[in-house]
Amino acid sequence: METAYLIETVIKIVVILLVFSALAGIGTYFERKVLAFMQRRLGPMNVGPYGMLQFGADAIKLFTKEDIIPTNVVSPIFKIAPIITVSTAFMAAAAIPFLPSFTLFGYQVNPIVADINIGILYILGVMGIGLYGPLLGGMASANKFSLLSAARSAAVFISYEVVTGLSILAPIMLVGSLSLIDFNNYQIENGWIIFSQPVAFLLFWIAAFAETGRTPFHLVANDHEIIDGFGTEYSGMRWGLFFIGEYANMFFISFVIPLLFLGGFGDGSAIGAFLFLGKVAFFFFCFLWARAAWPDVRPDQLMWLCWKVLMPIAIINIIITGVVMMEG
């Protein structure tokens, strides 16, 4: 049993790593295409049919480019920062159930690496550690734009951790568990949490944009102000690791939001699984959609939004939920 469990877990980990590394690449293709269509362009068209092999061309370029370590950087930290980003992004995936459990060749497969009882706490915590990637990378870079970006990333991540944590607290109070499997099962019986906790859903969704550093809150690597932020001095695959980390984070958050608020994968049927993947695709699309539609906010507006708007609303939401639960 012990060996079988080990082998199963290792296979799951490898599959998740491979699938999401590839998805991160394919995600860039979709991002380019969606942005292009929304901006009345065509996007990549020349590599392969409809530019579908663009991702492969990018991968070859990133892998074969020279990995430059500039002279004045703090070399060990500079080297390890992208690995922190990408590894924390993938570590967070350990507690996410990607599909309902299914039977493969007479063997029961649970598509979750570890159904730990503090699932959502673990995911948010590990994603929070992902802050060290941009922070250390930016501070070690010996570049003022990278340093600005590091400072911003620290501010943004820490602030929005508060909003994520507080907004998720009310649903956790309802469910009484931190495991995402329990969240899913609770929603089979009691309906989707989005209907009982719409405010928490909105807050968590807004905070997800900040946590992944996507466009309305894309201050960490805001091209027109601070070049590529913490990624300015990076080249080749080290920069690529930051990129994979960002896209993997987007995918994992897109998995977490439907699991928490939109019924997850339902009762384990195939329809529920496909619906779940549809919801995930929608939330991933929303990241790209918002990037096409909205401008970036200023850093001070970002802080204003976090501390003066979202956090008070989250706390009020918790209090109201608590009062209602006490009455009921």
Added chain:
Amino acid sequence: MKNEQFNNRNISSDYFEVDIADYPTTGWGKFKRVVERTFKLELLIGLWVVLREMFKFDTHTVKYPEEKMPIGPRYRAIHEMKRLWESDAERCIGCGLCEKICISNCIRIDTKIDENSRKEVSEYSINLGRCIFCGYCAEVCPELAITHGGEYENASDQREHFTMYEDMLTPLDKMKAEKQLEFEGFGAITPHEDERVKKTPLAY
């Protein structure tokens, strides 16, 4: 694609002034504005616009090497040397005005007297590395001989990239097929020039 849509510079009449409210100065005013903007769902308008454009799929991309934008007849690219329609002879009379007026000194012309005691161009080159395509040479040319063409895709392995008289001259077979295009830019005759021109008395 036609040129007309690029040439139409008349702004449409349905422009209107945007009604911009004053910036709120008091805290209560700012709060009211935030609440108003939040519940009017102004952000969704932007989302709707880009989504609509995505489904319309009305792209404006010109896939450049395969497709090209039309260029106007007044476009000033690589020079051309025109021939006379009547005799297919070269229009250039070797007056040297183009060399004289060229502000970047990129035209060199050399002439000689040929066996019929007529002036003939023996050497004519334009340094395209220096040429700024200002169009003065075409404007000054009394014979409408040197003009600008539409060939804008140039590459060279050195900065001093020359074009010679023979390369610019309209080929004879093109001339025979009557495919030579007149330049409409600087120095070209304006439409209805024939009606407006006055005869010069012989006494002058």
